[in-house]
Amino acid sequence: MKPRKILESIPIYVGGKPIINKRTIKLNSNESAFNIPKKIIKKSLKSLKNLNRYHEPTGLFLREKIAEELKIIPENIILGNGSGEIIKIFIESFVESYEKIIIPQVTFSLYEIYSKLNGNTTIIKTNLTDGLDIDLNDILEKADNKTTIFIANPNNPTGKSYKYQDILQFLKKLPKETKVLLDEAYIEYSENYDPSIYRKLIEEFENLIIIRTFSKLGLAGLRIGYGISNSENIAQLNKVRPPFNTNILAQYIAYNLLEEKNFIKKLTNFVKKERENLFEKLKDINIKTFKSDANFILIQAKENLDKELEKRGILIRNAYSFGLSSDYYRITIGTKRENLKMIKALTEVLT
Numbered sequence: 596m597k598p599r600k601i602l603e604s605i606p607i608y609v610g611g612k613p614i615i616n617k618r619t620i621k622l623n624s625n626e627s628a629f630n631i632p633k634k635i636i637k638k639s640l641k642s643l644k645n646l647n648r649y650h651e652p653t654g655l656f657l658r659e660k661i662a663e664e665l666k667i668i669p670e671n672i673i674l675g676n677g678s679g680e681i682i683k684i685f686i687e688s689f690v691e692s693y694e695k696i697i698i699p700q701v702t703f704s705l706y707e708i709y710s711k712l713n714g715n716t717t718i719i720k721t722n723l724t725d726g727l728d729i730d731l732n733d734i735l736e737k738a739d740n741k742t743t744i745f746i747a748n749p750n751n752p753t754g755k756s757y758k759y760q761d762i763l764q765f766l767k768k769l770p771k772e773t774k775v776l777l778d779e780a781y782i783e784y785s786e787n788y789d790p791s792i793y794r795k796l797i798e799e800f801e802n803l804i805i806i807r808t809f810s811k812l813g814l815a816g817l818r819i820g821y822g823i824s825n826s827e828n829i830a831q832l833n834k835v836r837p838p839f840n841t842n843i844l845a846q847y848i849a850y851n852l853l854e855e856k857n858f859i860k861k862l863t864n865f866v867k868k869e870r871e872n873l874f875e876k877l878k879d880i881n882i883k884t885f886k887s888d889a890n891f892i893l894i895q896a897k898e899n900l901d902k903e904l905e906k907r908g909i910l911i912r913n914a915y916s917f918g919l920s921s922d923y924y925r926i927t928i929g930t931k932r933e934n935l936k937m938i939k940a941l942t943e944v945l946t
């Protein structure tokens with residue numbers, strides 16, 4: 596079969612390598628190192644009754660729960676089969692195929708893949724600052740009223756994030772018609788996180804959609820995320836969203852996870868604390884690190900470090916595929932034991 600011409604220029608999404616055996620330490624995909632409490636799964640399975648029937652197509656009960664947490668309304672929320680799906684739905688709903696799309700030079704690869712799939716879209720890459728922050732001024736210079744902008748905050752793979760104050764200032768300076776997708780996949784791990792900001796954001800900025808995910812909180816395998824915007828925008832996105840795109844089990848488990856506030860708090864606090872510990876330990880062995888606000892740390896070291904660690908059963912991610920040089924690596928924060936082993940292996944290889 597002859598594929599569409601456009602596929603010639605579309606790269607295949609590269610994820611982290613899967614686990615090789617039971618002893619593999621997987622620090623290459625920014626997942627949570629911890630399983631969710633078993634009681635959440637038990638409770639959710641009990642709720643599964645009529646699997647022979649289609650469920651309510653928009654995941655209303657989960658949208659109500661998220662809305663309550665974020666002080667917005669369910670009509671401000673759309674669920675996705677992972678937040679990645681919302682990126683695709685957003686582009687298909689709002690970006691004409693001839694429009695320009697701004698993507699930071701070093702960031703999550705799906706923005707570019709889905710943008711290219713959209714047709715003749717011109718992709719404009721913007722710089723990072725010397726400290727590897729997304730250069731918001733460069734974006735402002737390059738954006739006009741027919742542009743769509745992708746910003747991951749915190750960014751992947753750098754882990755760098757902006758305060759909402761800076762994001763608000765930035766949004767105010769853009770033309771009103773410029774569309775922005777603010778990707779908050781890692782926001783729970785950021786010191787800048789403010790769950791009360793969303794109403795203001797979506798009321799003030801009509802051309803903004805924010806995406807978030809349960810993947811980084813322990814549900815990567817279930818595929819569930821969501822988009823937040825004003826209800827008019829969400830209604831448009833719903834025209835493109837595949838029917839029943841999120842399954843009922845994922846909806847129940849996400850709902851019950853949100854009820855377990857203590858688990859989420861413990862998880863995010865652990866990661867934040869461990870992140871600081873790891874910075875110190877990495878510094879001790881003279882590895883260049885970049886301050887991170889996410890559940891991973893970017894480091895710069897020698898070439899082929901990932902291969903050396905893989906020999907020792909530890910998977911980390913080379914950041915080359917994100918647009919950095921091949922001596923940069925992204926390391927997901929694991930359990931205490933996993934992190935100790937990772938530091939031990941790095942010490943062996945590098946000192």
Ligand SMILES: Cc1ncc(COP(=O)(O)O)c(C=O)c1O
Nearest residue numbers: 677678679703751780808810820
């Ligand atoms: C910045 C960013 N956005 C979105 C996603 C997609 O996550 P998911 O589709 O699992 O919600 C990821 C996944 O790693 C990511 O790093």
